Amino acid sequence: DTGVSQDPRHKITKRGQNVTFRCDPISEHNRLYWYRQTLGQGPEFLTYFQNEAQLEKSRLLSDRFSAERPKGSFSTLEIQHTEQGDSAMYLCASSWGQKRSSITSEQYFGPGTRLTVT
Amino acid sequence: GQQVMQIPQYQHVQEGEDFTTYCNSSTTLSNIQWYKQRPGGHPVFLIQLVKSGEVKKQKRLTFQFGEAKKNSSLHITATQTTDVGTYFCAGEANFGNEKLTFGTGTRLTIIP
Numbered sequence: 550d551t552g553v554s555q556d557p558r559h560k561i562t563k564r565g566q567n568v569t570f571r572c573d574p575i576s577e578h579n580r581l582y583w584y585r586q587t588l589g590q591g592p593e594f595l596t597y598f599q600n601e602a603q604l605e606k607s608r609l610l611s612d613r614f615s616a617e618r619p620k621g622s623f624s625t626l627e628i629q630h631t632e633q634g635d636s637a638m639y640l641c642a643s644s645w646g647q648k649r650s651s652i653t654s655e656q657y658f659g660p661g662t663r664l665t666v667t
Numbered sequence: 668g669q670q671v672m673q674i675p676q677y678q679h680v681q682e683g684e685d686f687t688t689y690c691n692s693s694t695t696l697s698n699i700q701w702y703k704q705r706p707g708g709h710p711v712f713l714i715q716l717v718k719s720g721e722v723k724k725q726k727r728l729t730f731q732f733g734e735a736k737k738n739s740s741l742h743i744t745a746t747q748t749t750d751v752g753t754y755f756c757a758g759e760a761n762f763g764n765e766k767l768t769f770g771t772g773t774r775l776t777i778i779p
Contacts, residue, residue, distance in 0.1 A: 580765070591671075591755045591769030592710060605766055608668075640709060646765065652698050653765045655712040 553659035555641050561665045562631055569627045570662045574643030581624050582656060583616055584640040592640055598624060599646065631666045638663050669694045671758050673770040681778050686743040688773035690756035697759050699732055699739045700767065705752040713741075713754075748777050 554573045562568050574581050579600050584592035595614065597605040600621040613631075618624040628635055642656040670693040680686050690699070698717045702710035714723055716732035716739060723730045729742045739756055753774045757767040 582767075584769075589772075591757075591772050594766050594768065597766060599765075642710075652717065653700075653759050653767060655700065655715060656710075656767070657712070658709040660709055 553641055553643050553657050555639075555659040555662050557662055558660060559663045559665075561667065564631060564633060564666055566631055567627065567629045568631060568664065569625055570639055570664075572624045572626070572641030572659060574623070574641070575657055576622075578643035578645050578657070579621070580644045580646045581618055582642045582644075583624070583626050584642065586638045586640055586661070595626075628664075631664075633666045636664055636666045669758070669760055669768045671756060671768050671770040673756060673773050675773055676771065677774050677776075679776045679778060680746055682748060683745050686746050686750070686775055688741050688754050688756075688775075690739040690741075690758075690770050692737045692758045692768075694737070694760055696736050699759075700757045701730060701739075701741055702755045702757060702769075703752050704755065704772075708752075710755060746775070746777055748779060750775060751777050
């Protein structure tokens with residue numbers, strides 16, 4: 550399967566615990582995005598990488614959220630001290646972009662990680 | 668911040684009827700993309716529109732980008748049960764920050 554993969558697919562955690570999600574993009578893609586989606590809403594942008602550089606981070610993202618893409622391949626999203634409001638589907642997407650400030654090309658989404666905070 | 672709204676939020680149609688969803692951005696867009704998300708699935712790219720007034724067709728689907736590059740529409744002719752899902756528009760702001768802002772989505776259900 551050469552699509553975007555995410556692990557785990559489901560995560561149930563207790564409030565206050567830390568969680569980490571992984572995303573493996575399509576191998577030729579240099580851009581990687583993280584989104585959060587709640588029921589009945591569209592995906593909400595969280596952050597974006599071009600290769601290993603994190604170029605954009607949503608102002609809505611609290612300091613409890615951190616993302617890395619150390620070698621420009623896979624990425625991890627960590628949420629510290631989870632809260633019930635963090636319960637959502639976390640989607641990863643990848644795309645190819647020639648250079649900074651070029652128009653965003655089509656994004657390929659992974660299946661998502663569904664987080665439930667109890 | 669940039670906001671992207673879609674109407675209607677829900678649409679129920681008889682199989683064979685047409686369907687249209689409208690997308691409006693609070694800011695001018697450099698381009699707009701459309702995605703389809705099946706129930707329980709993830710968004711899947713449909714098309715990208717870049718030019719002012721652009722119209723693109725994919726079989727029964729027709730996509731339009733407004734002249735002012737602030738609105739867009741998706742029209743499906745003669746809906747089929749396979750068209751079920753939520754349709755999202757996603758706009759990139761004019762200053763090219765490579766970030767997509769997704770609309771609120773229109774959920775389409777088909778009555779056989």
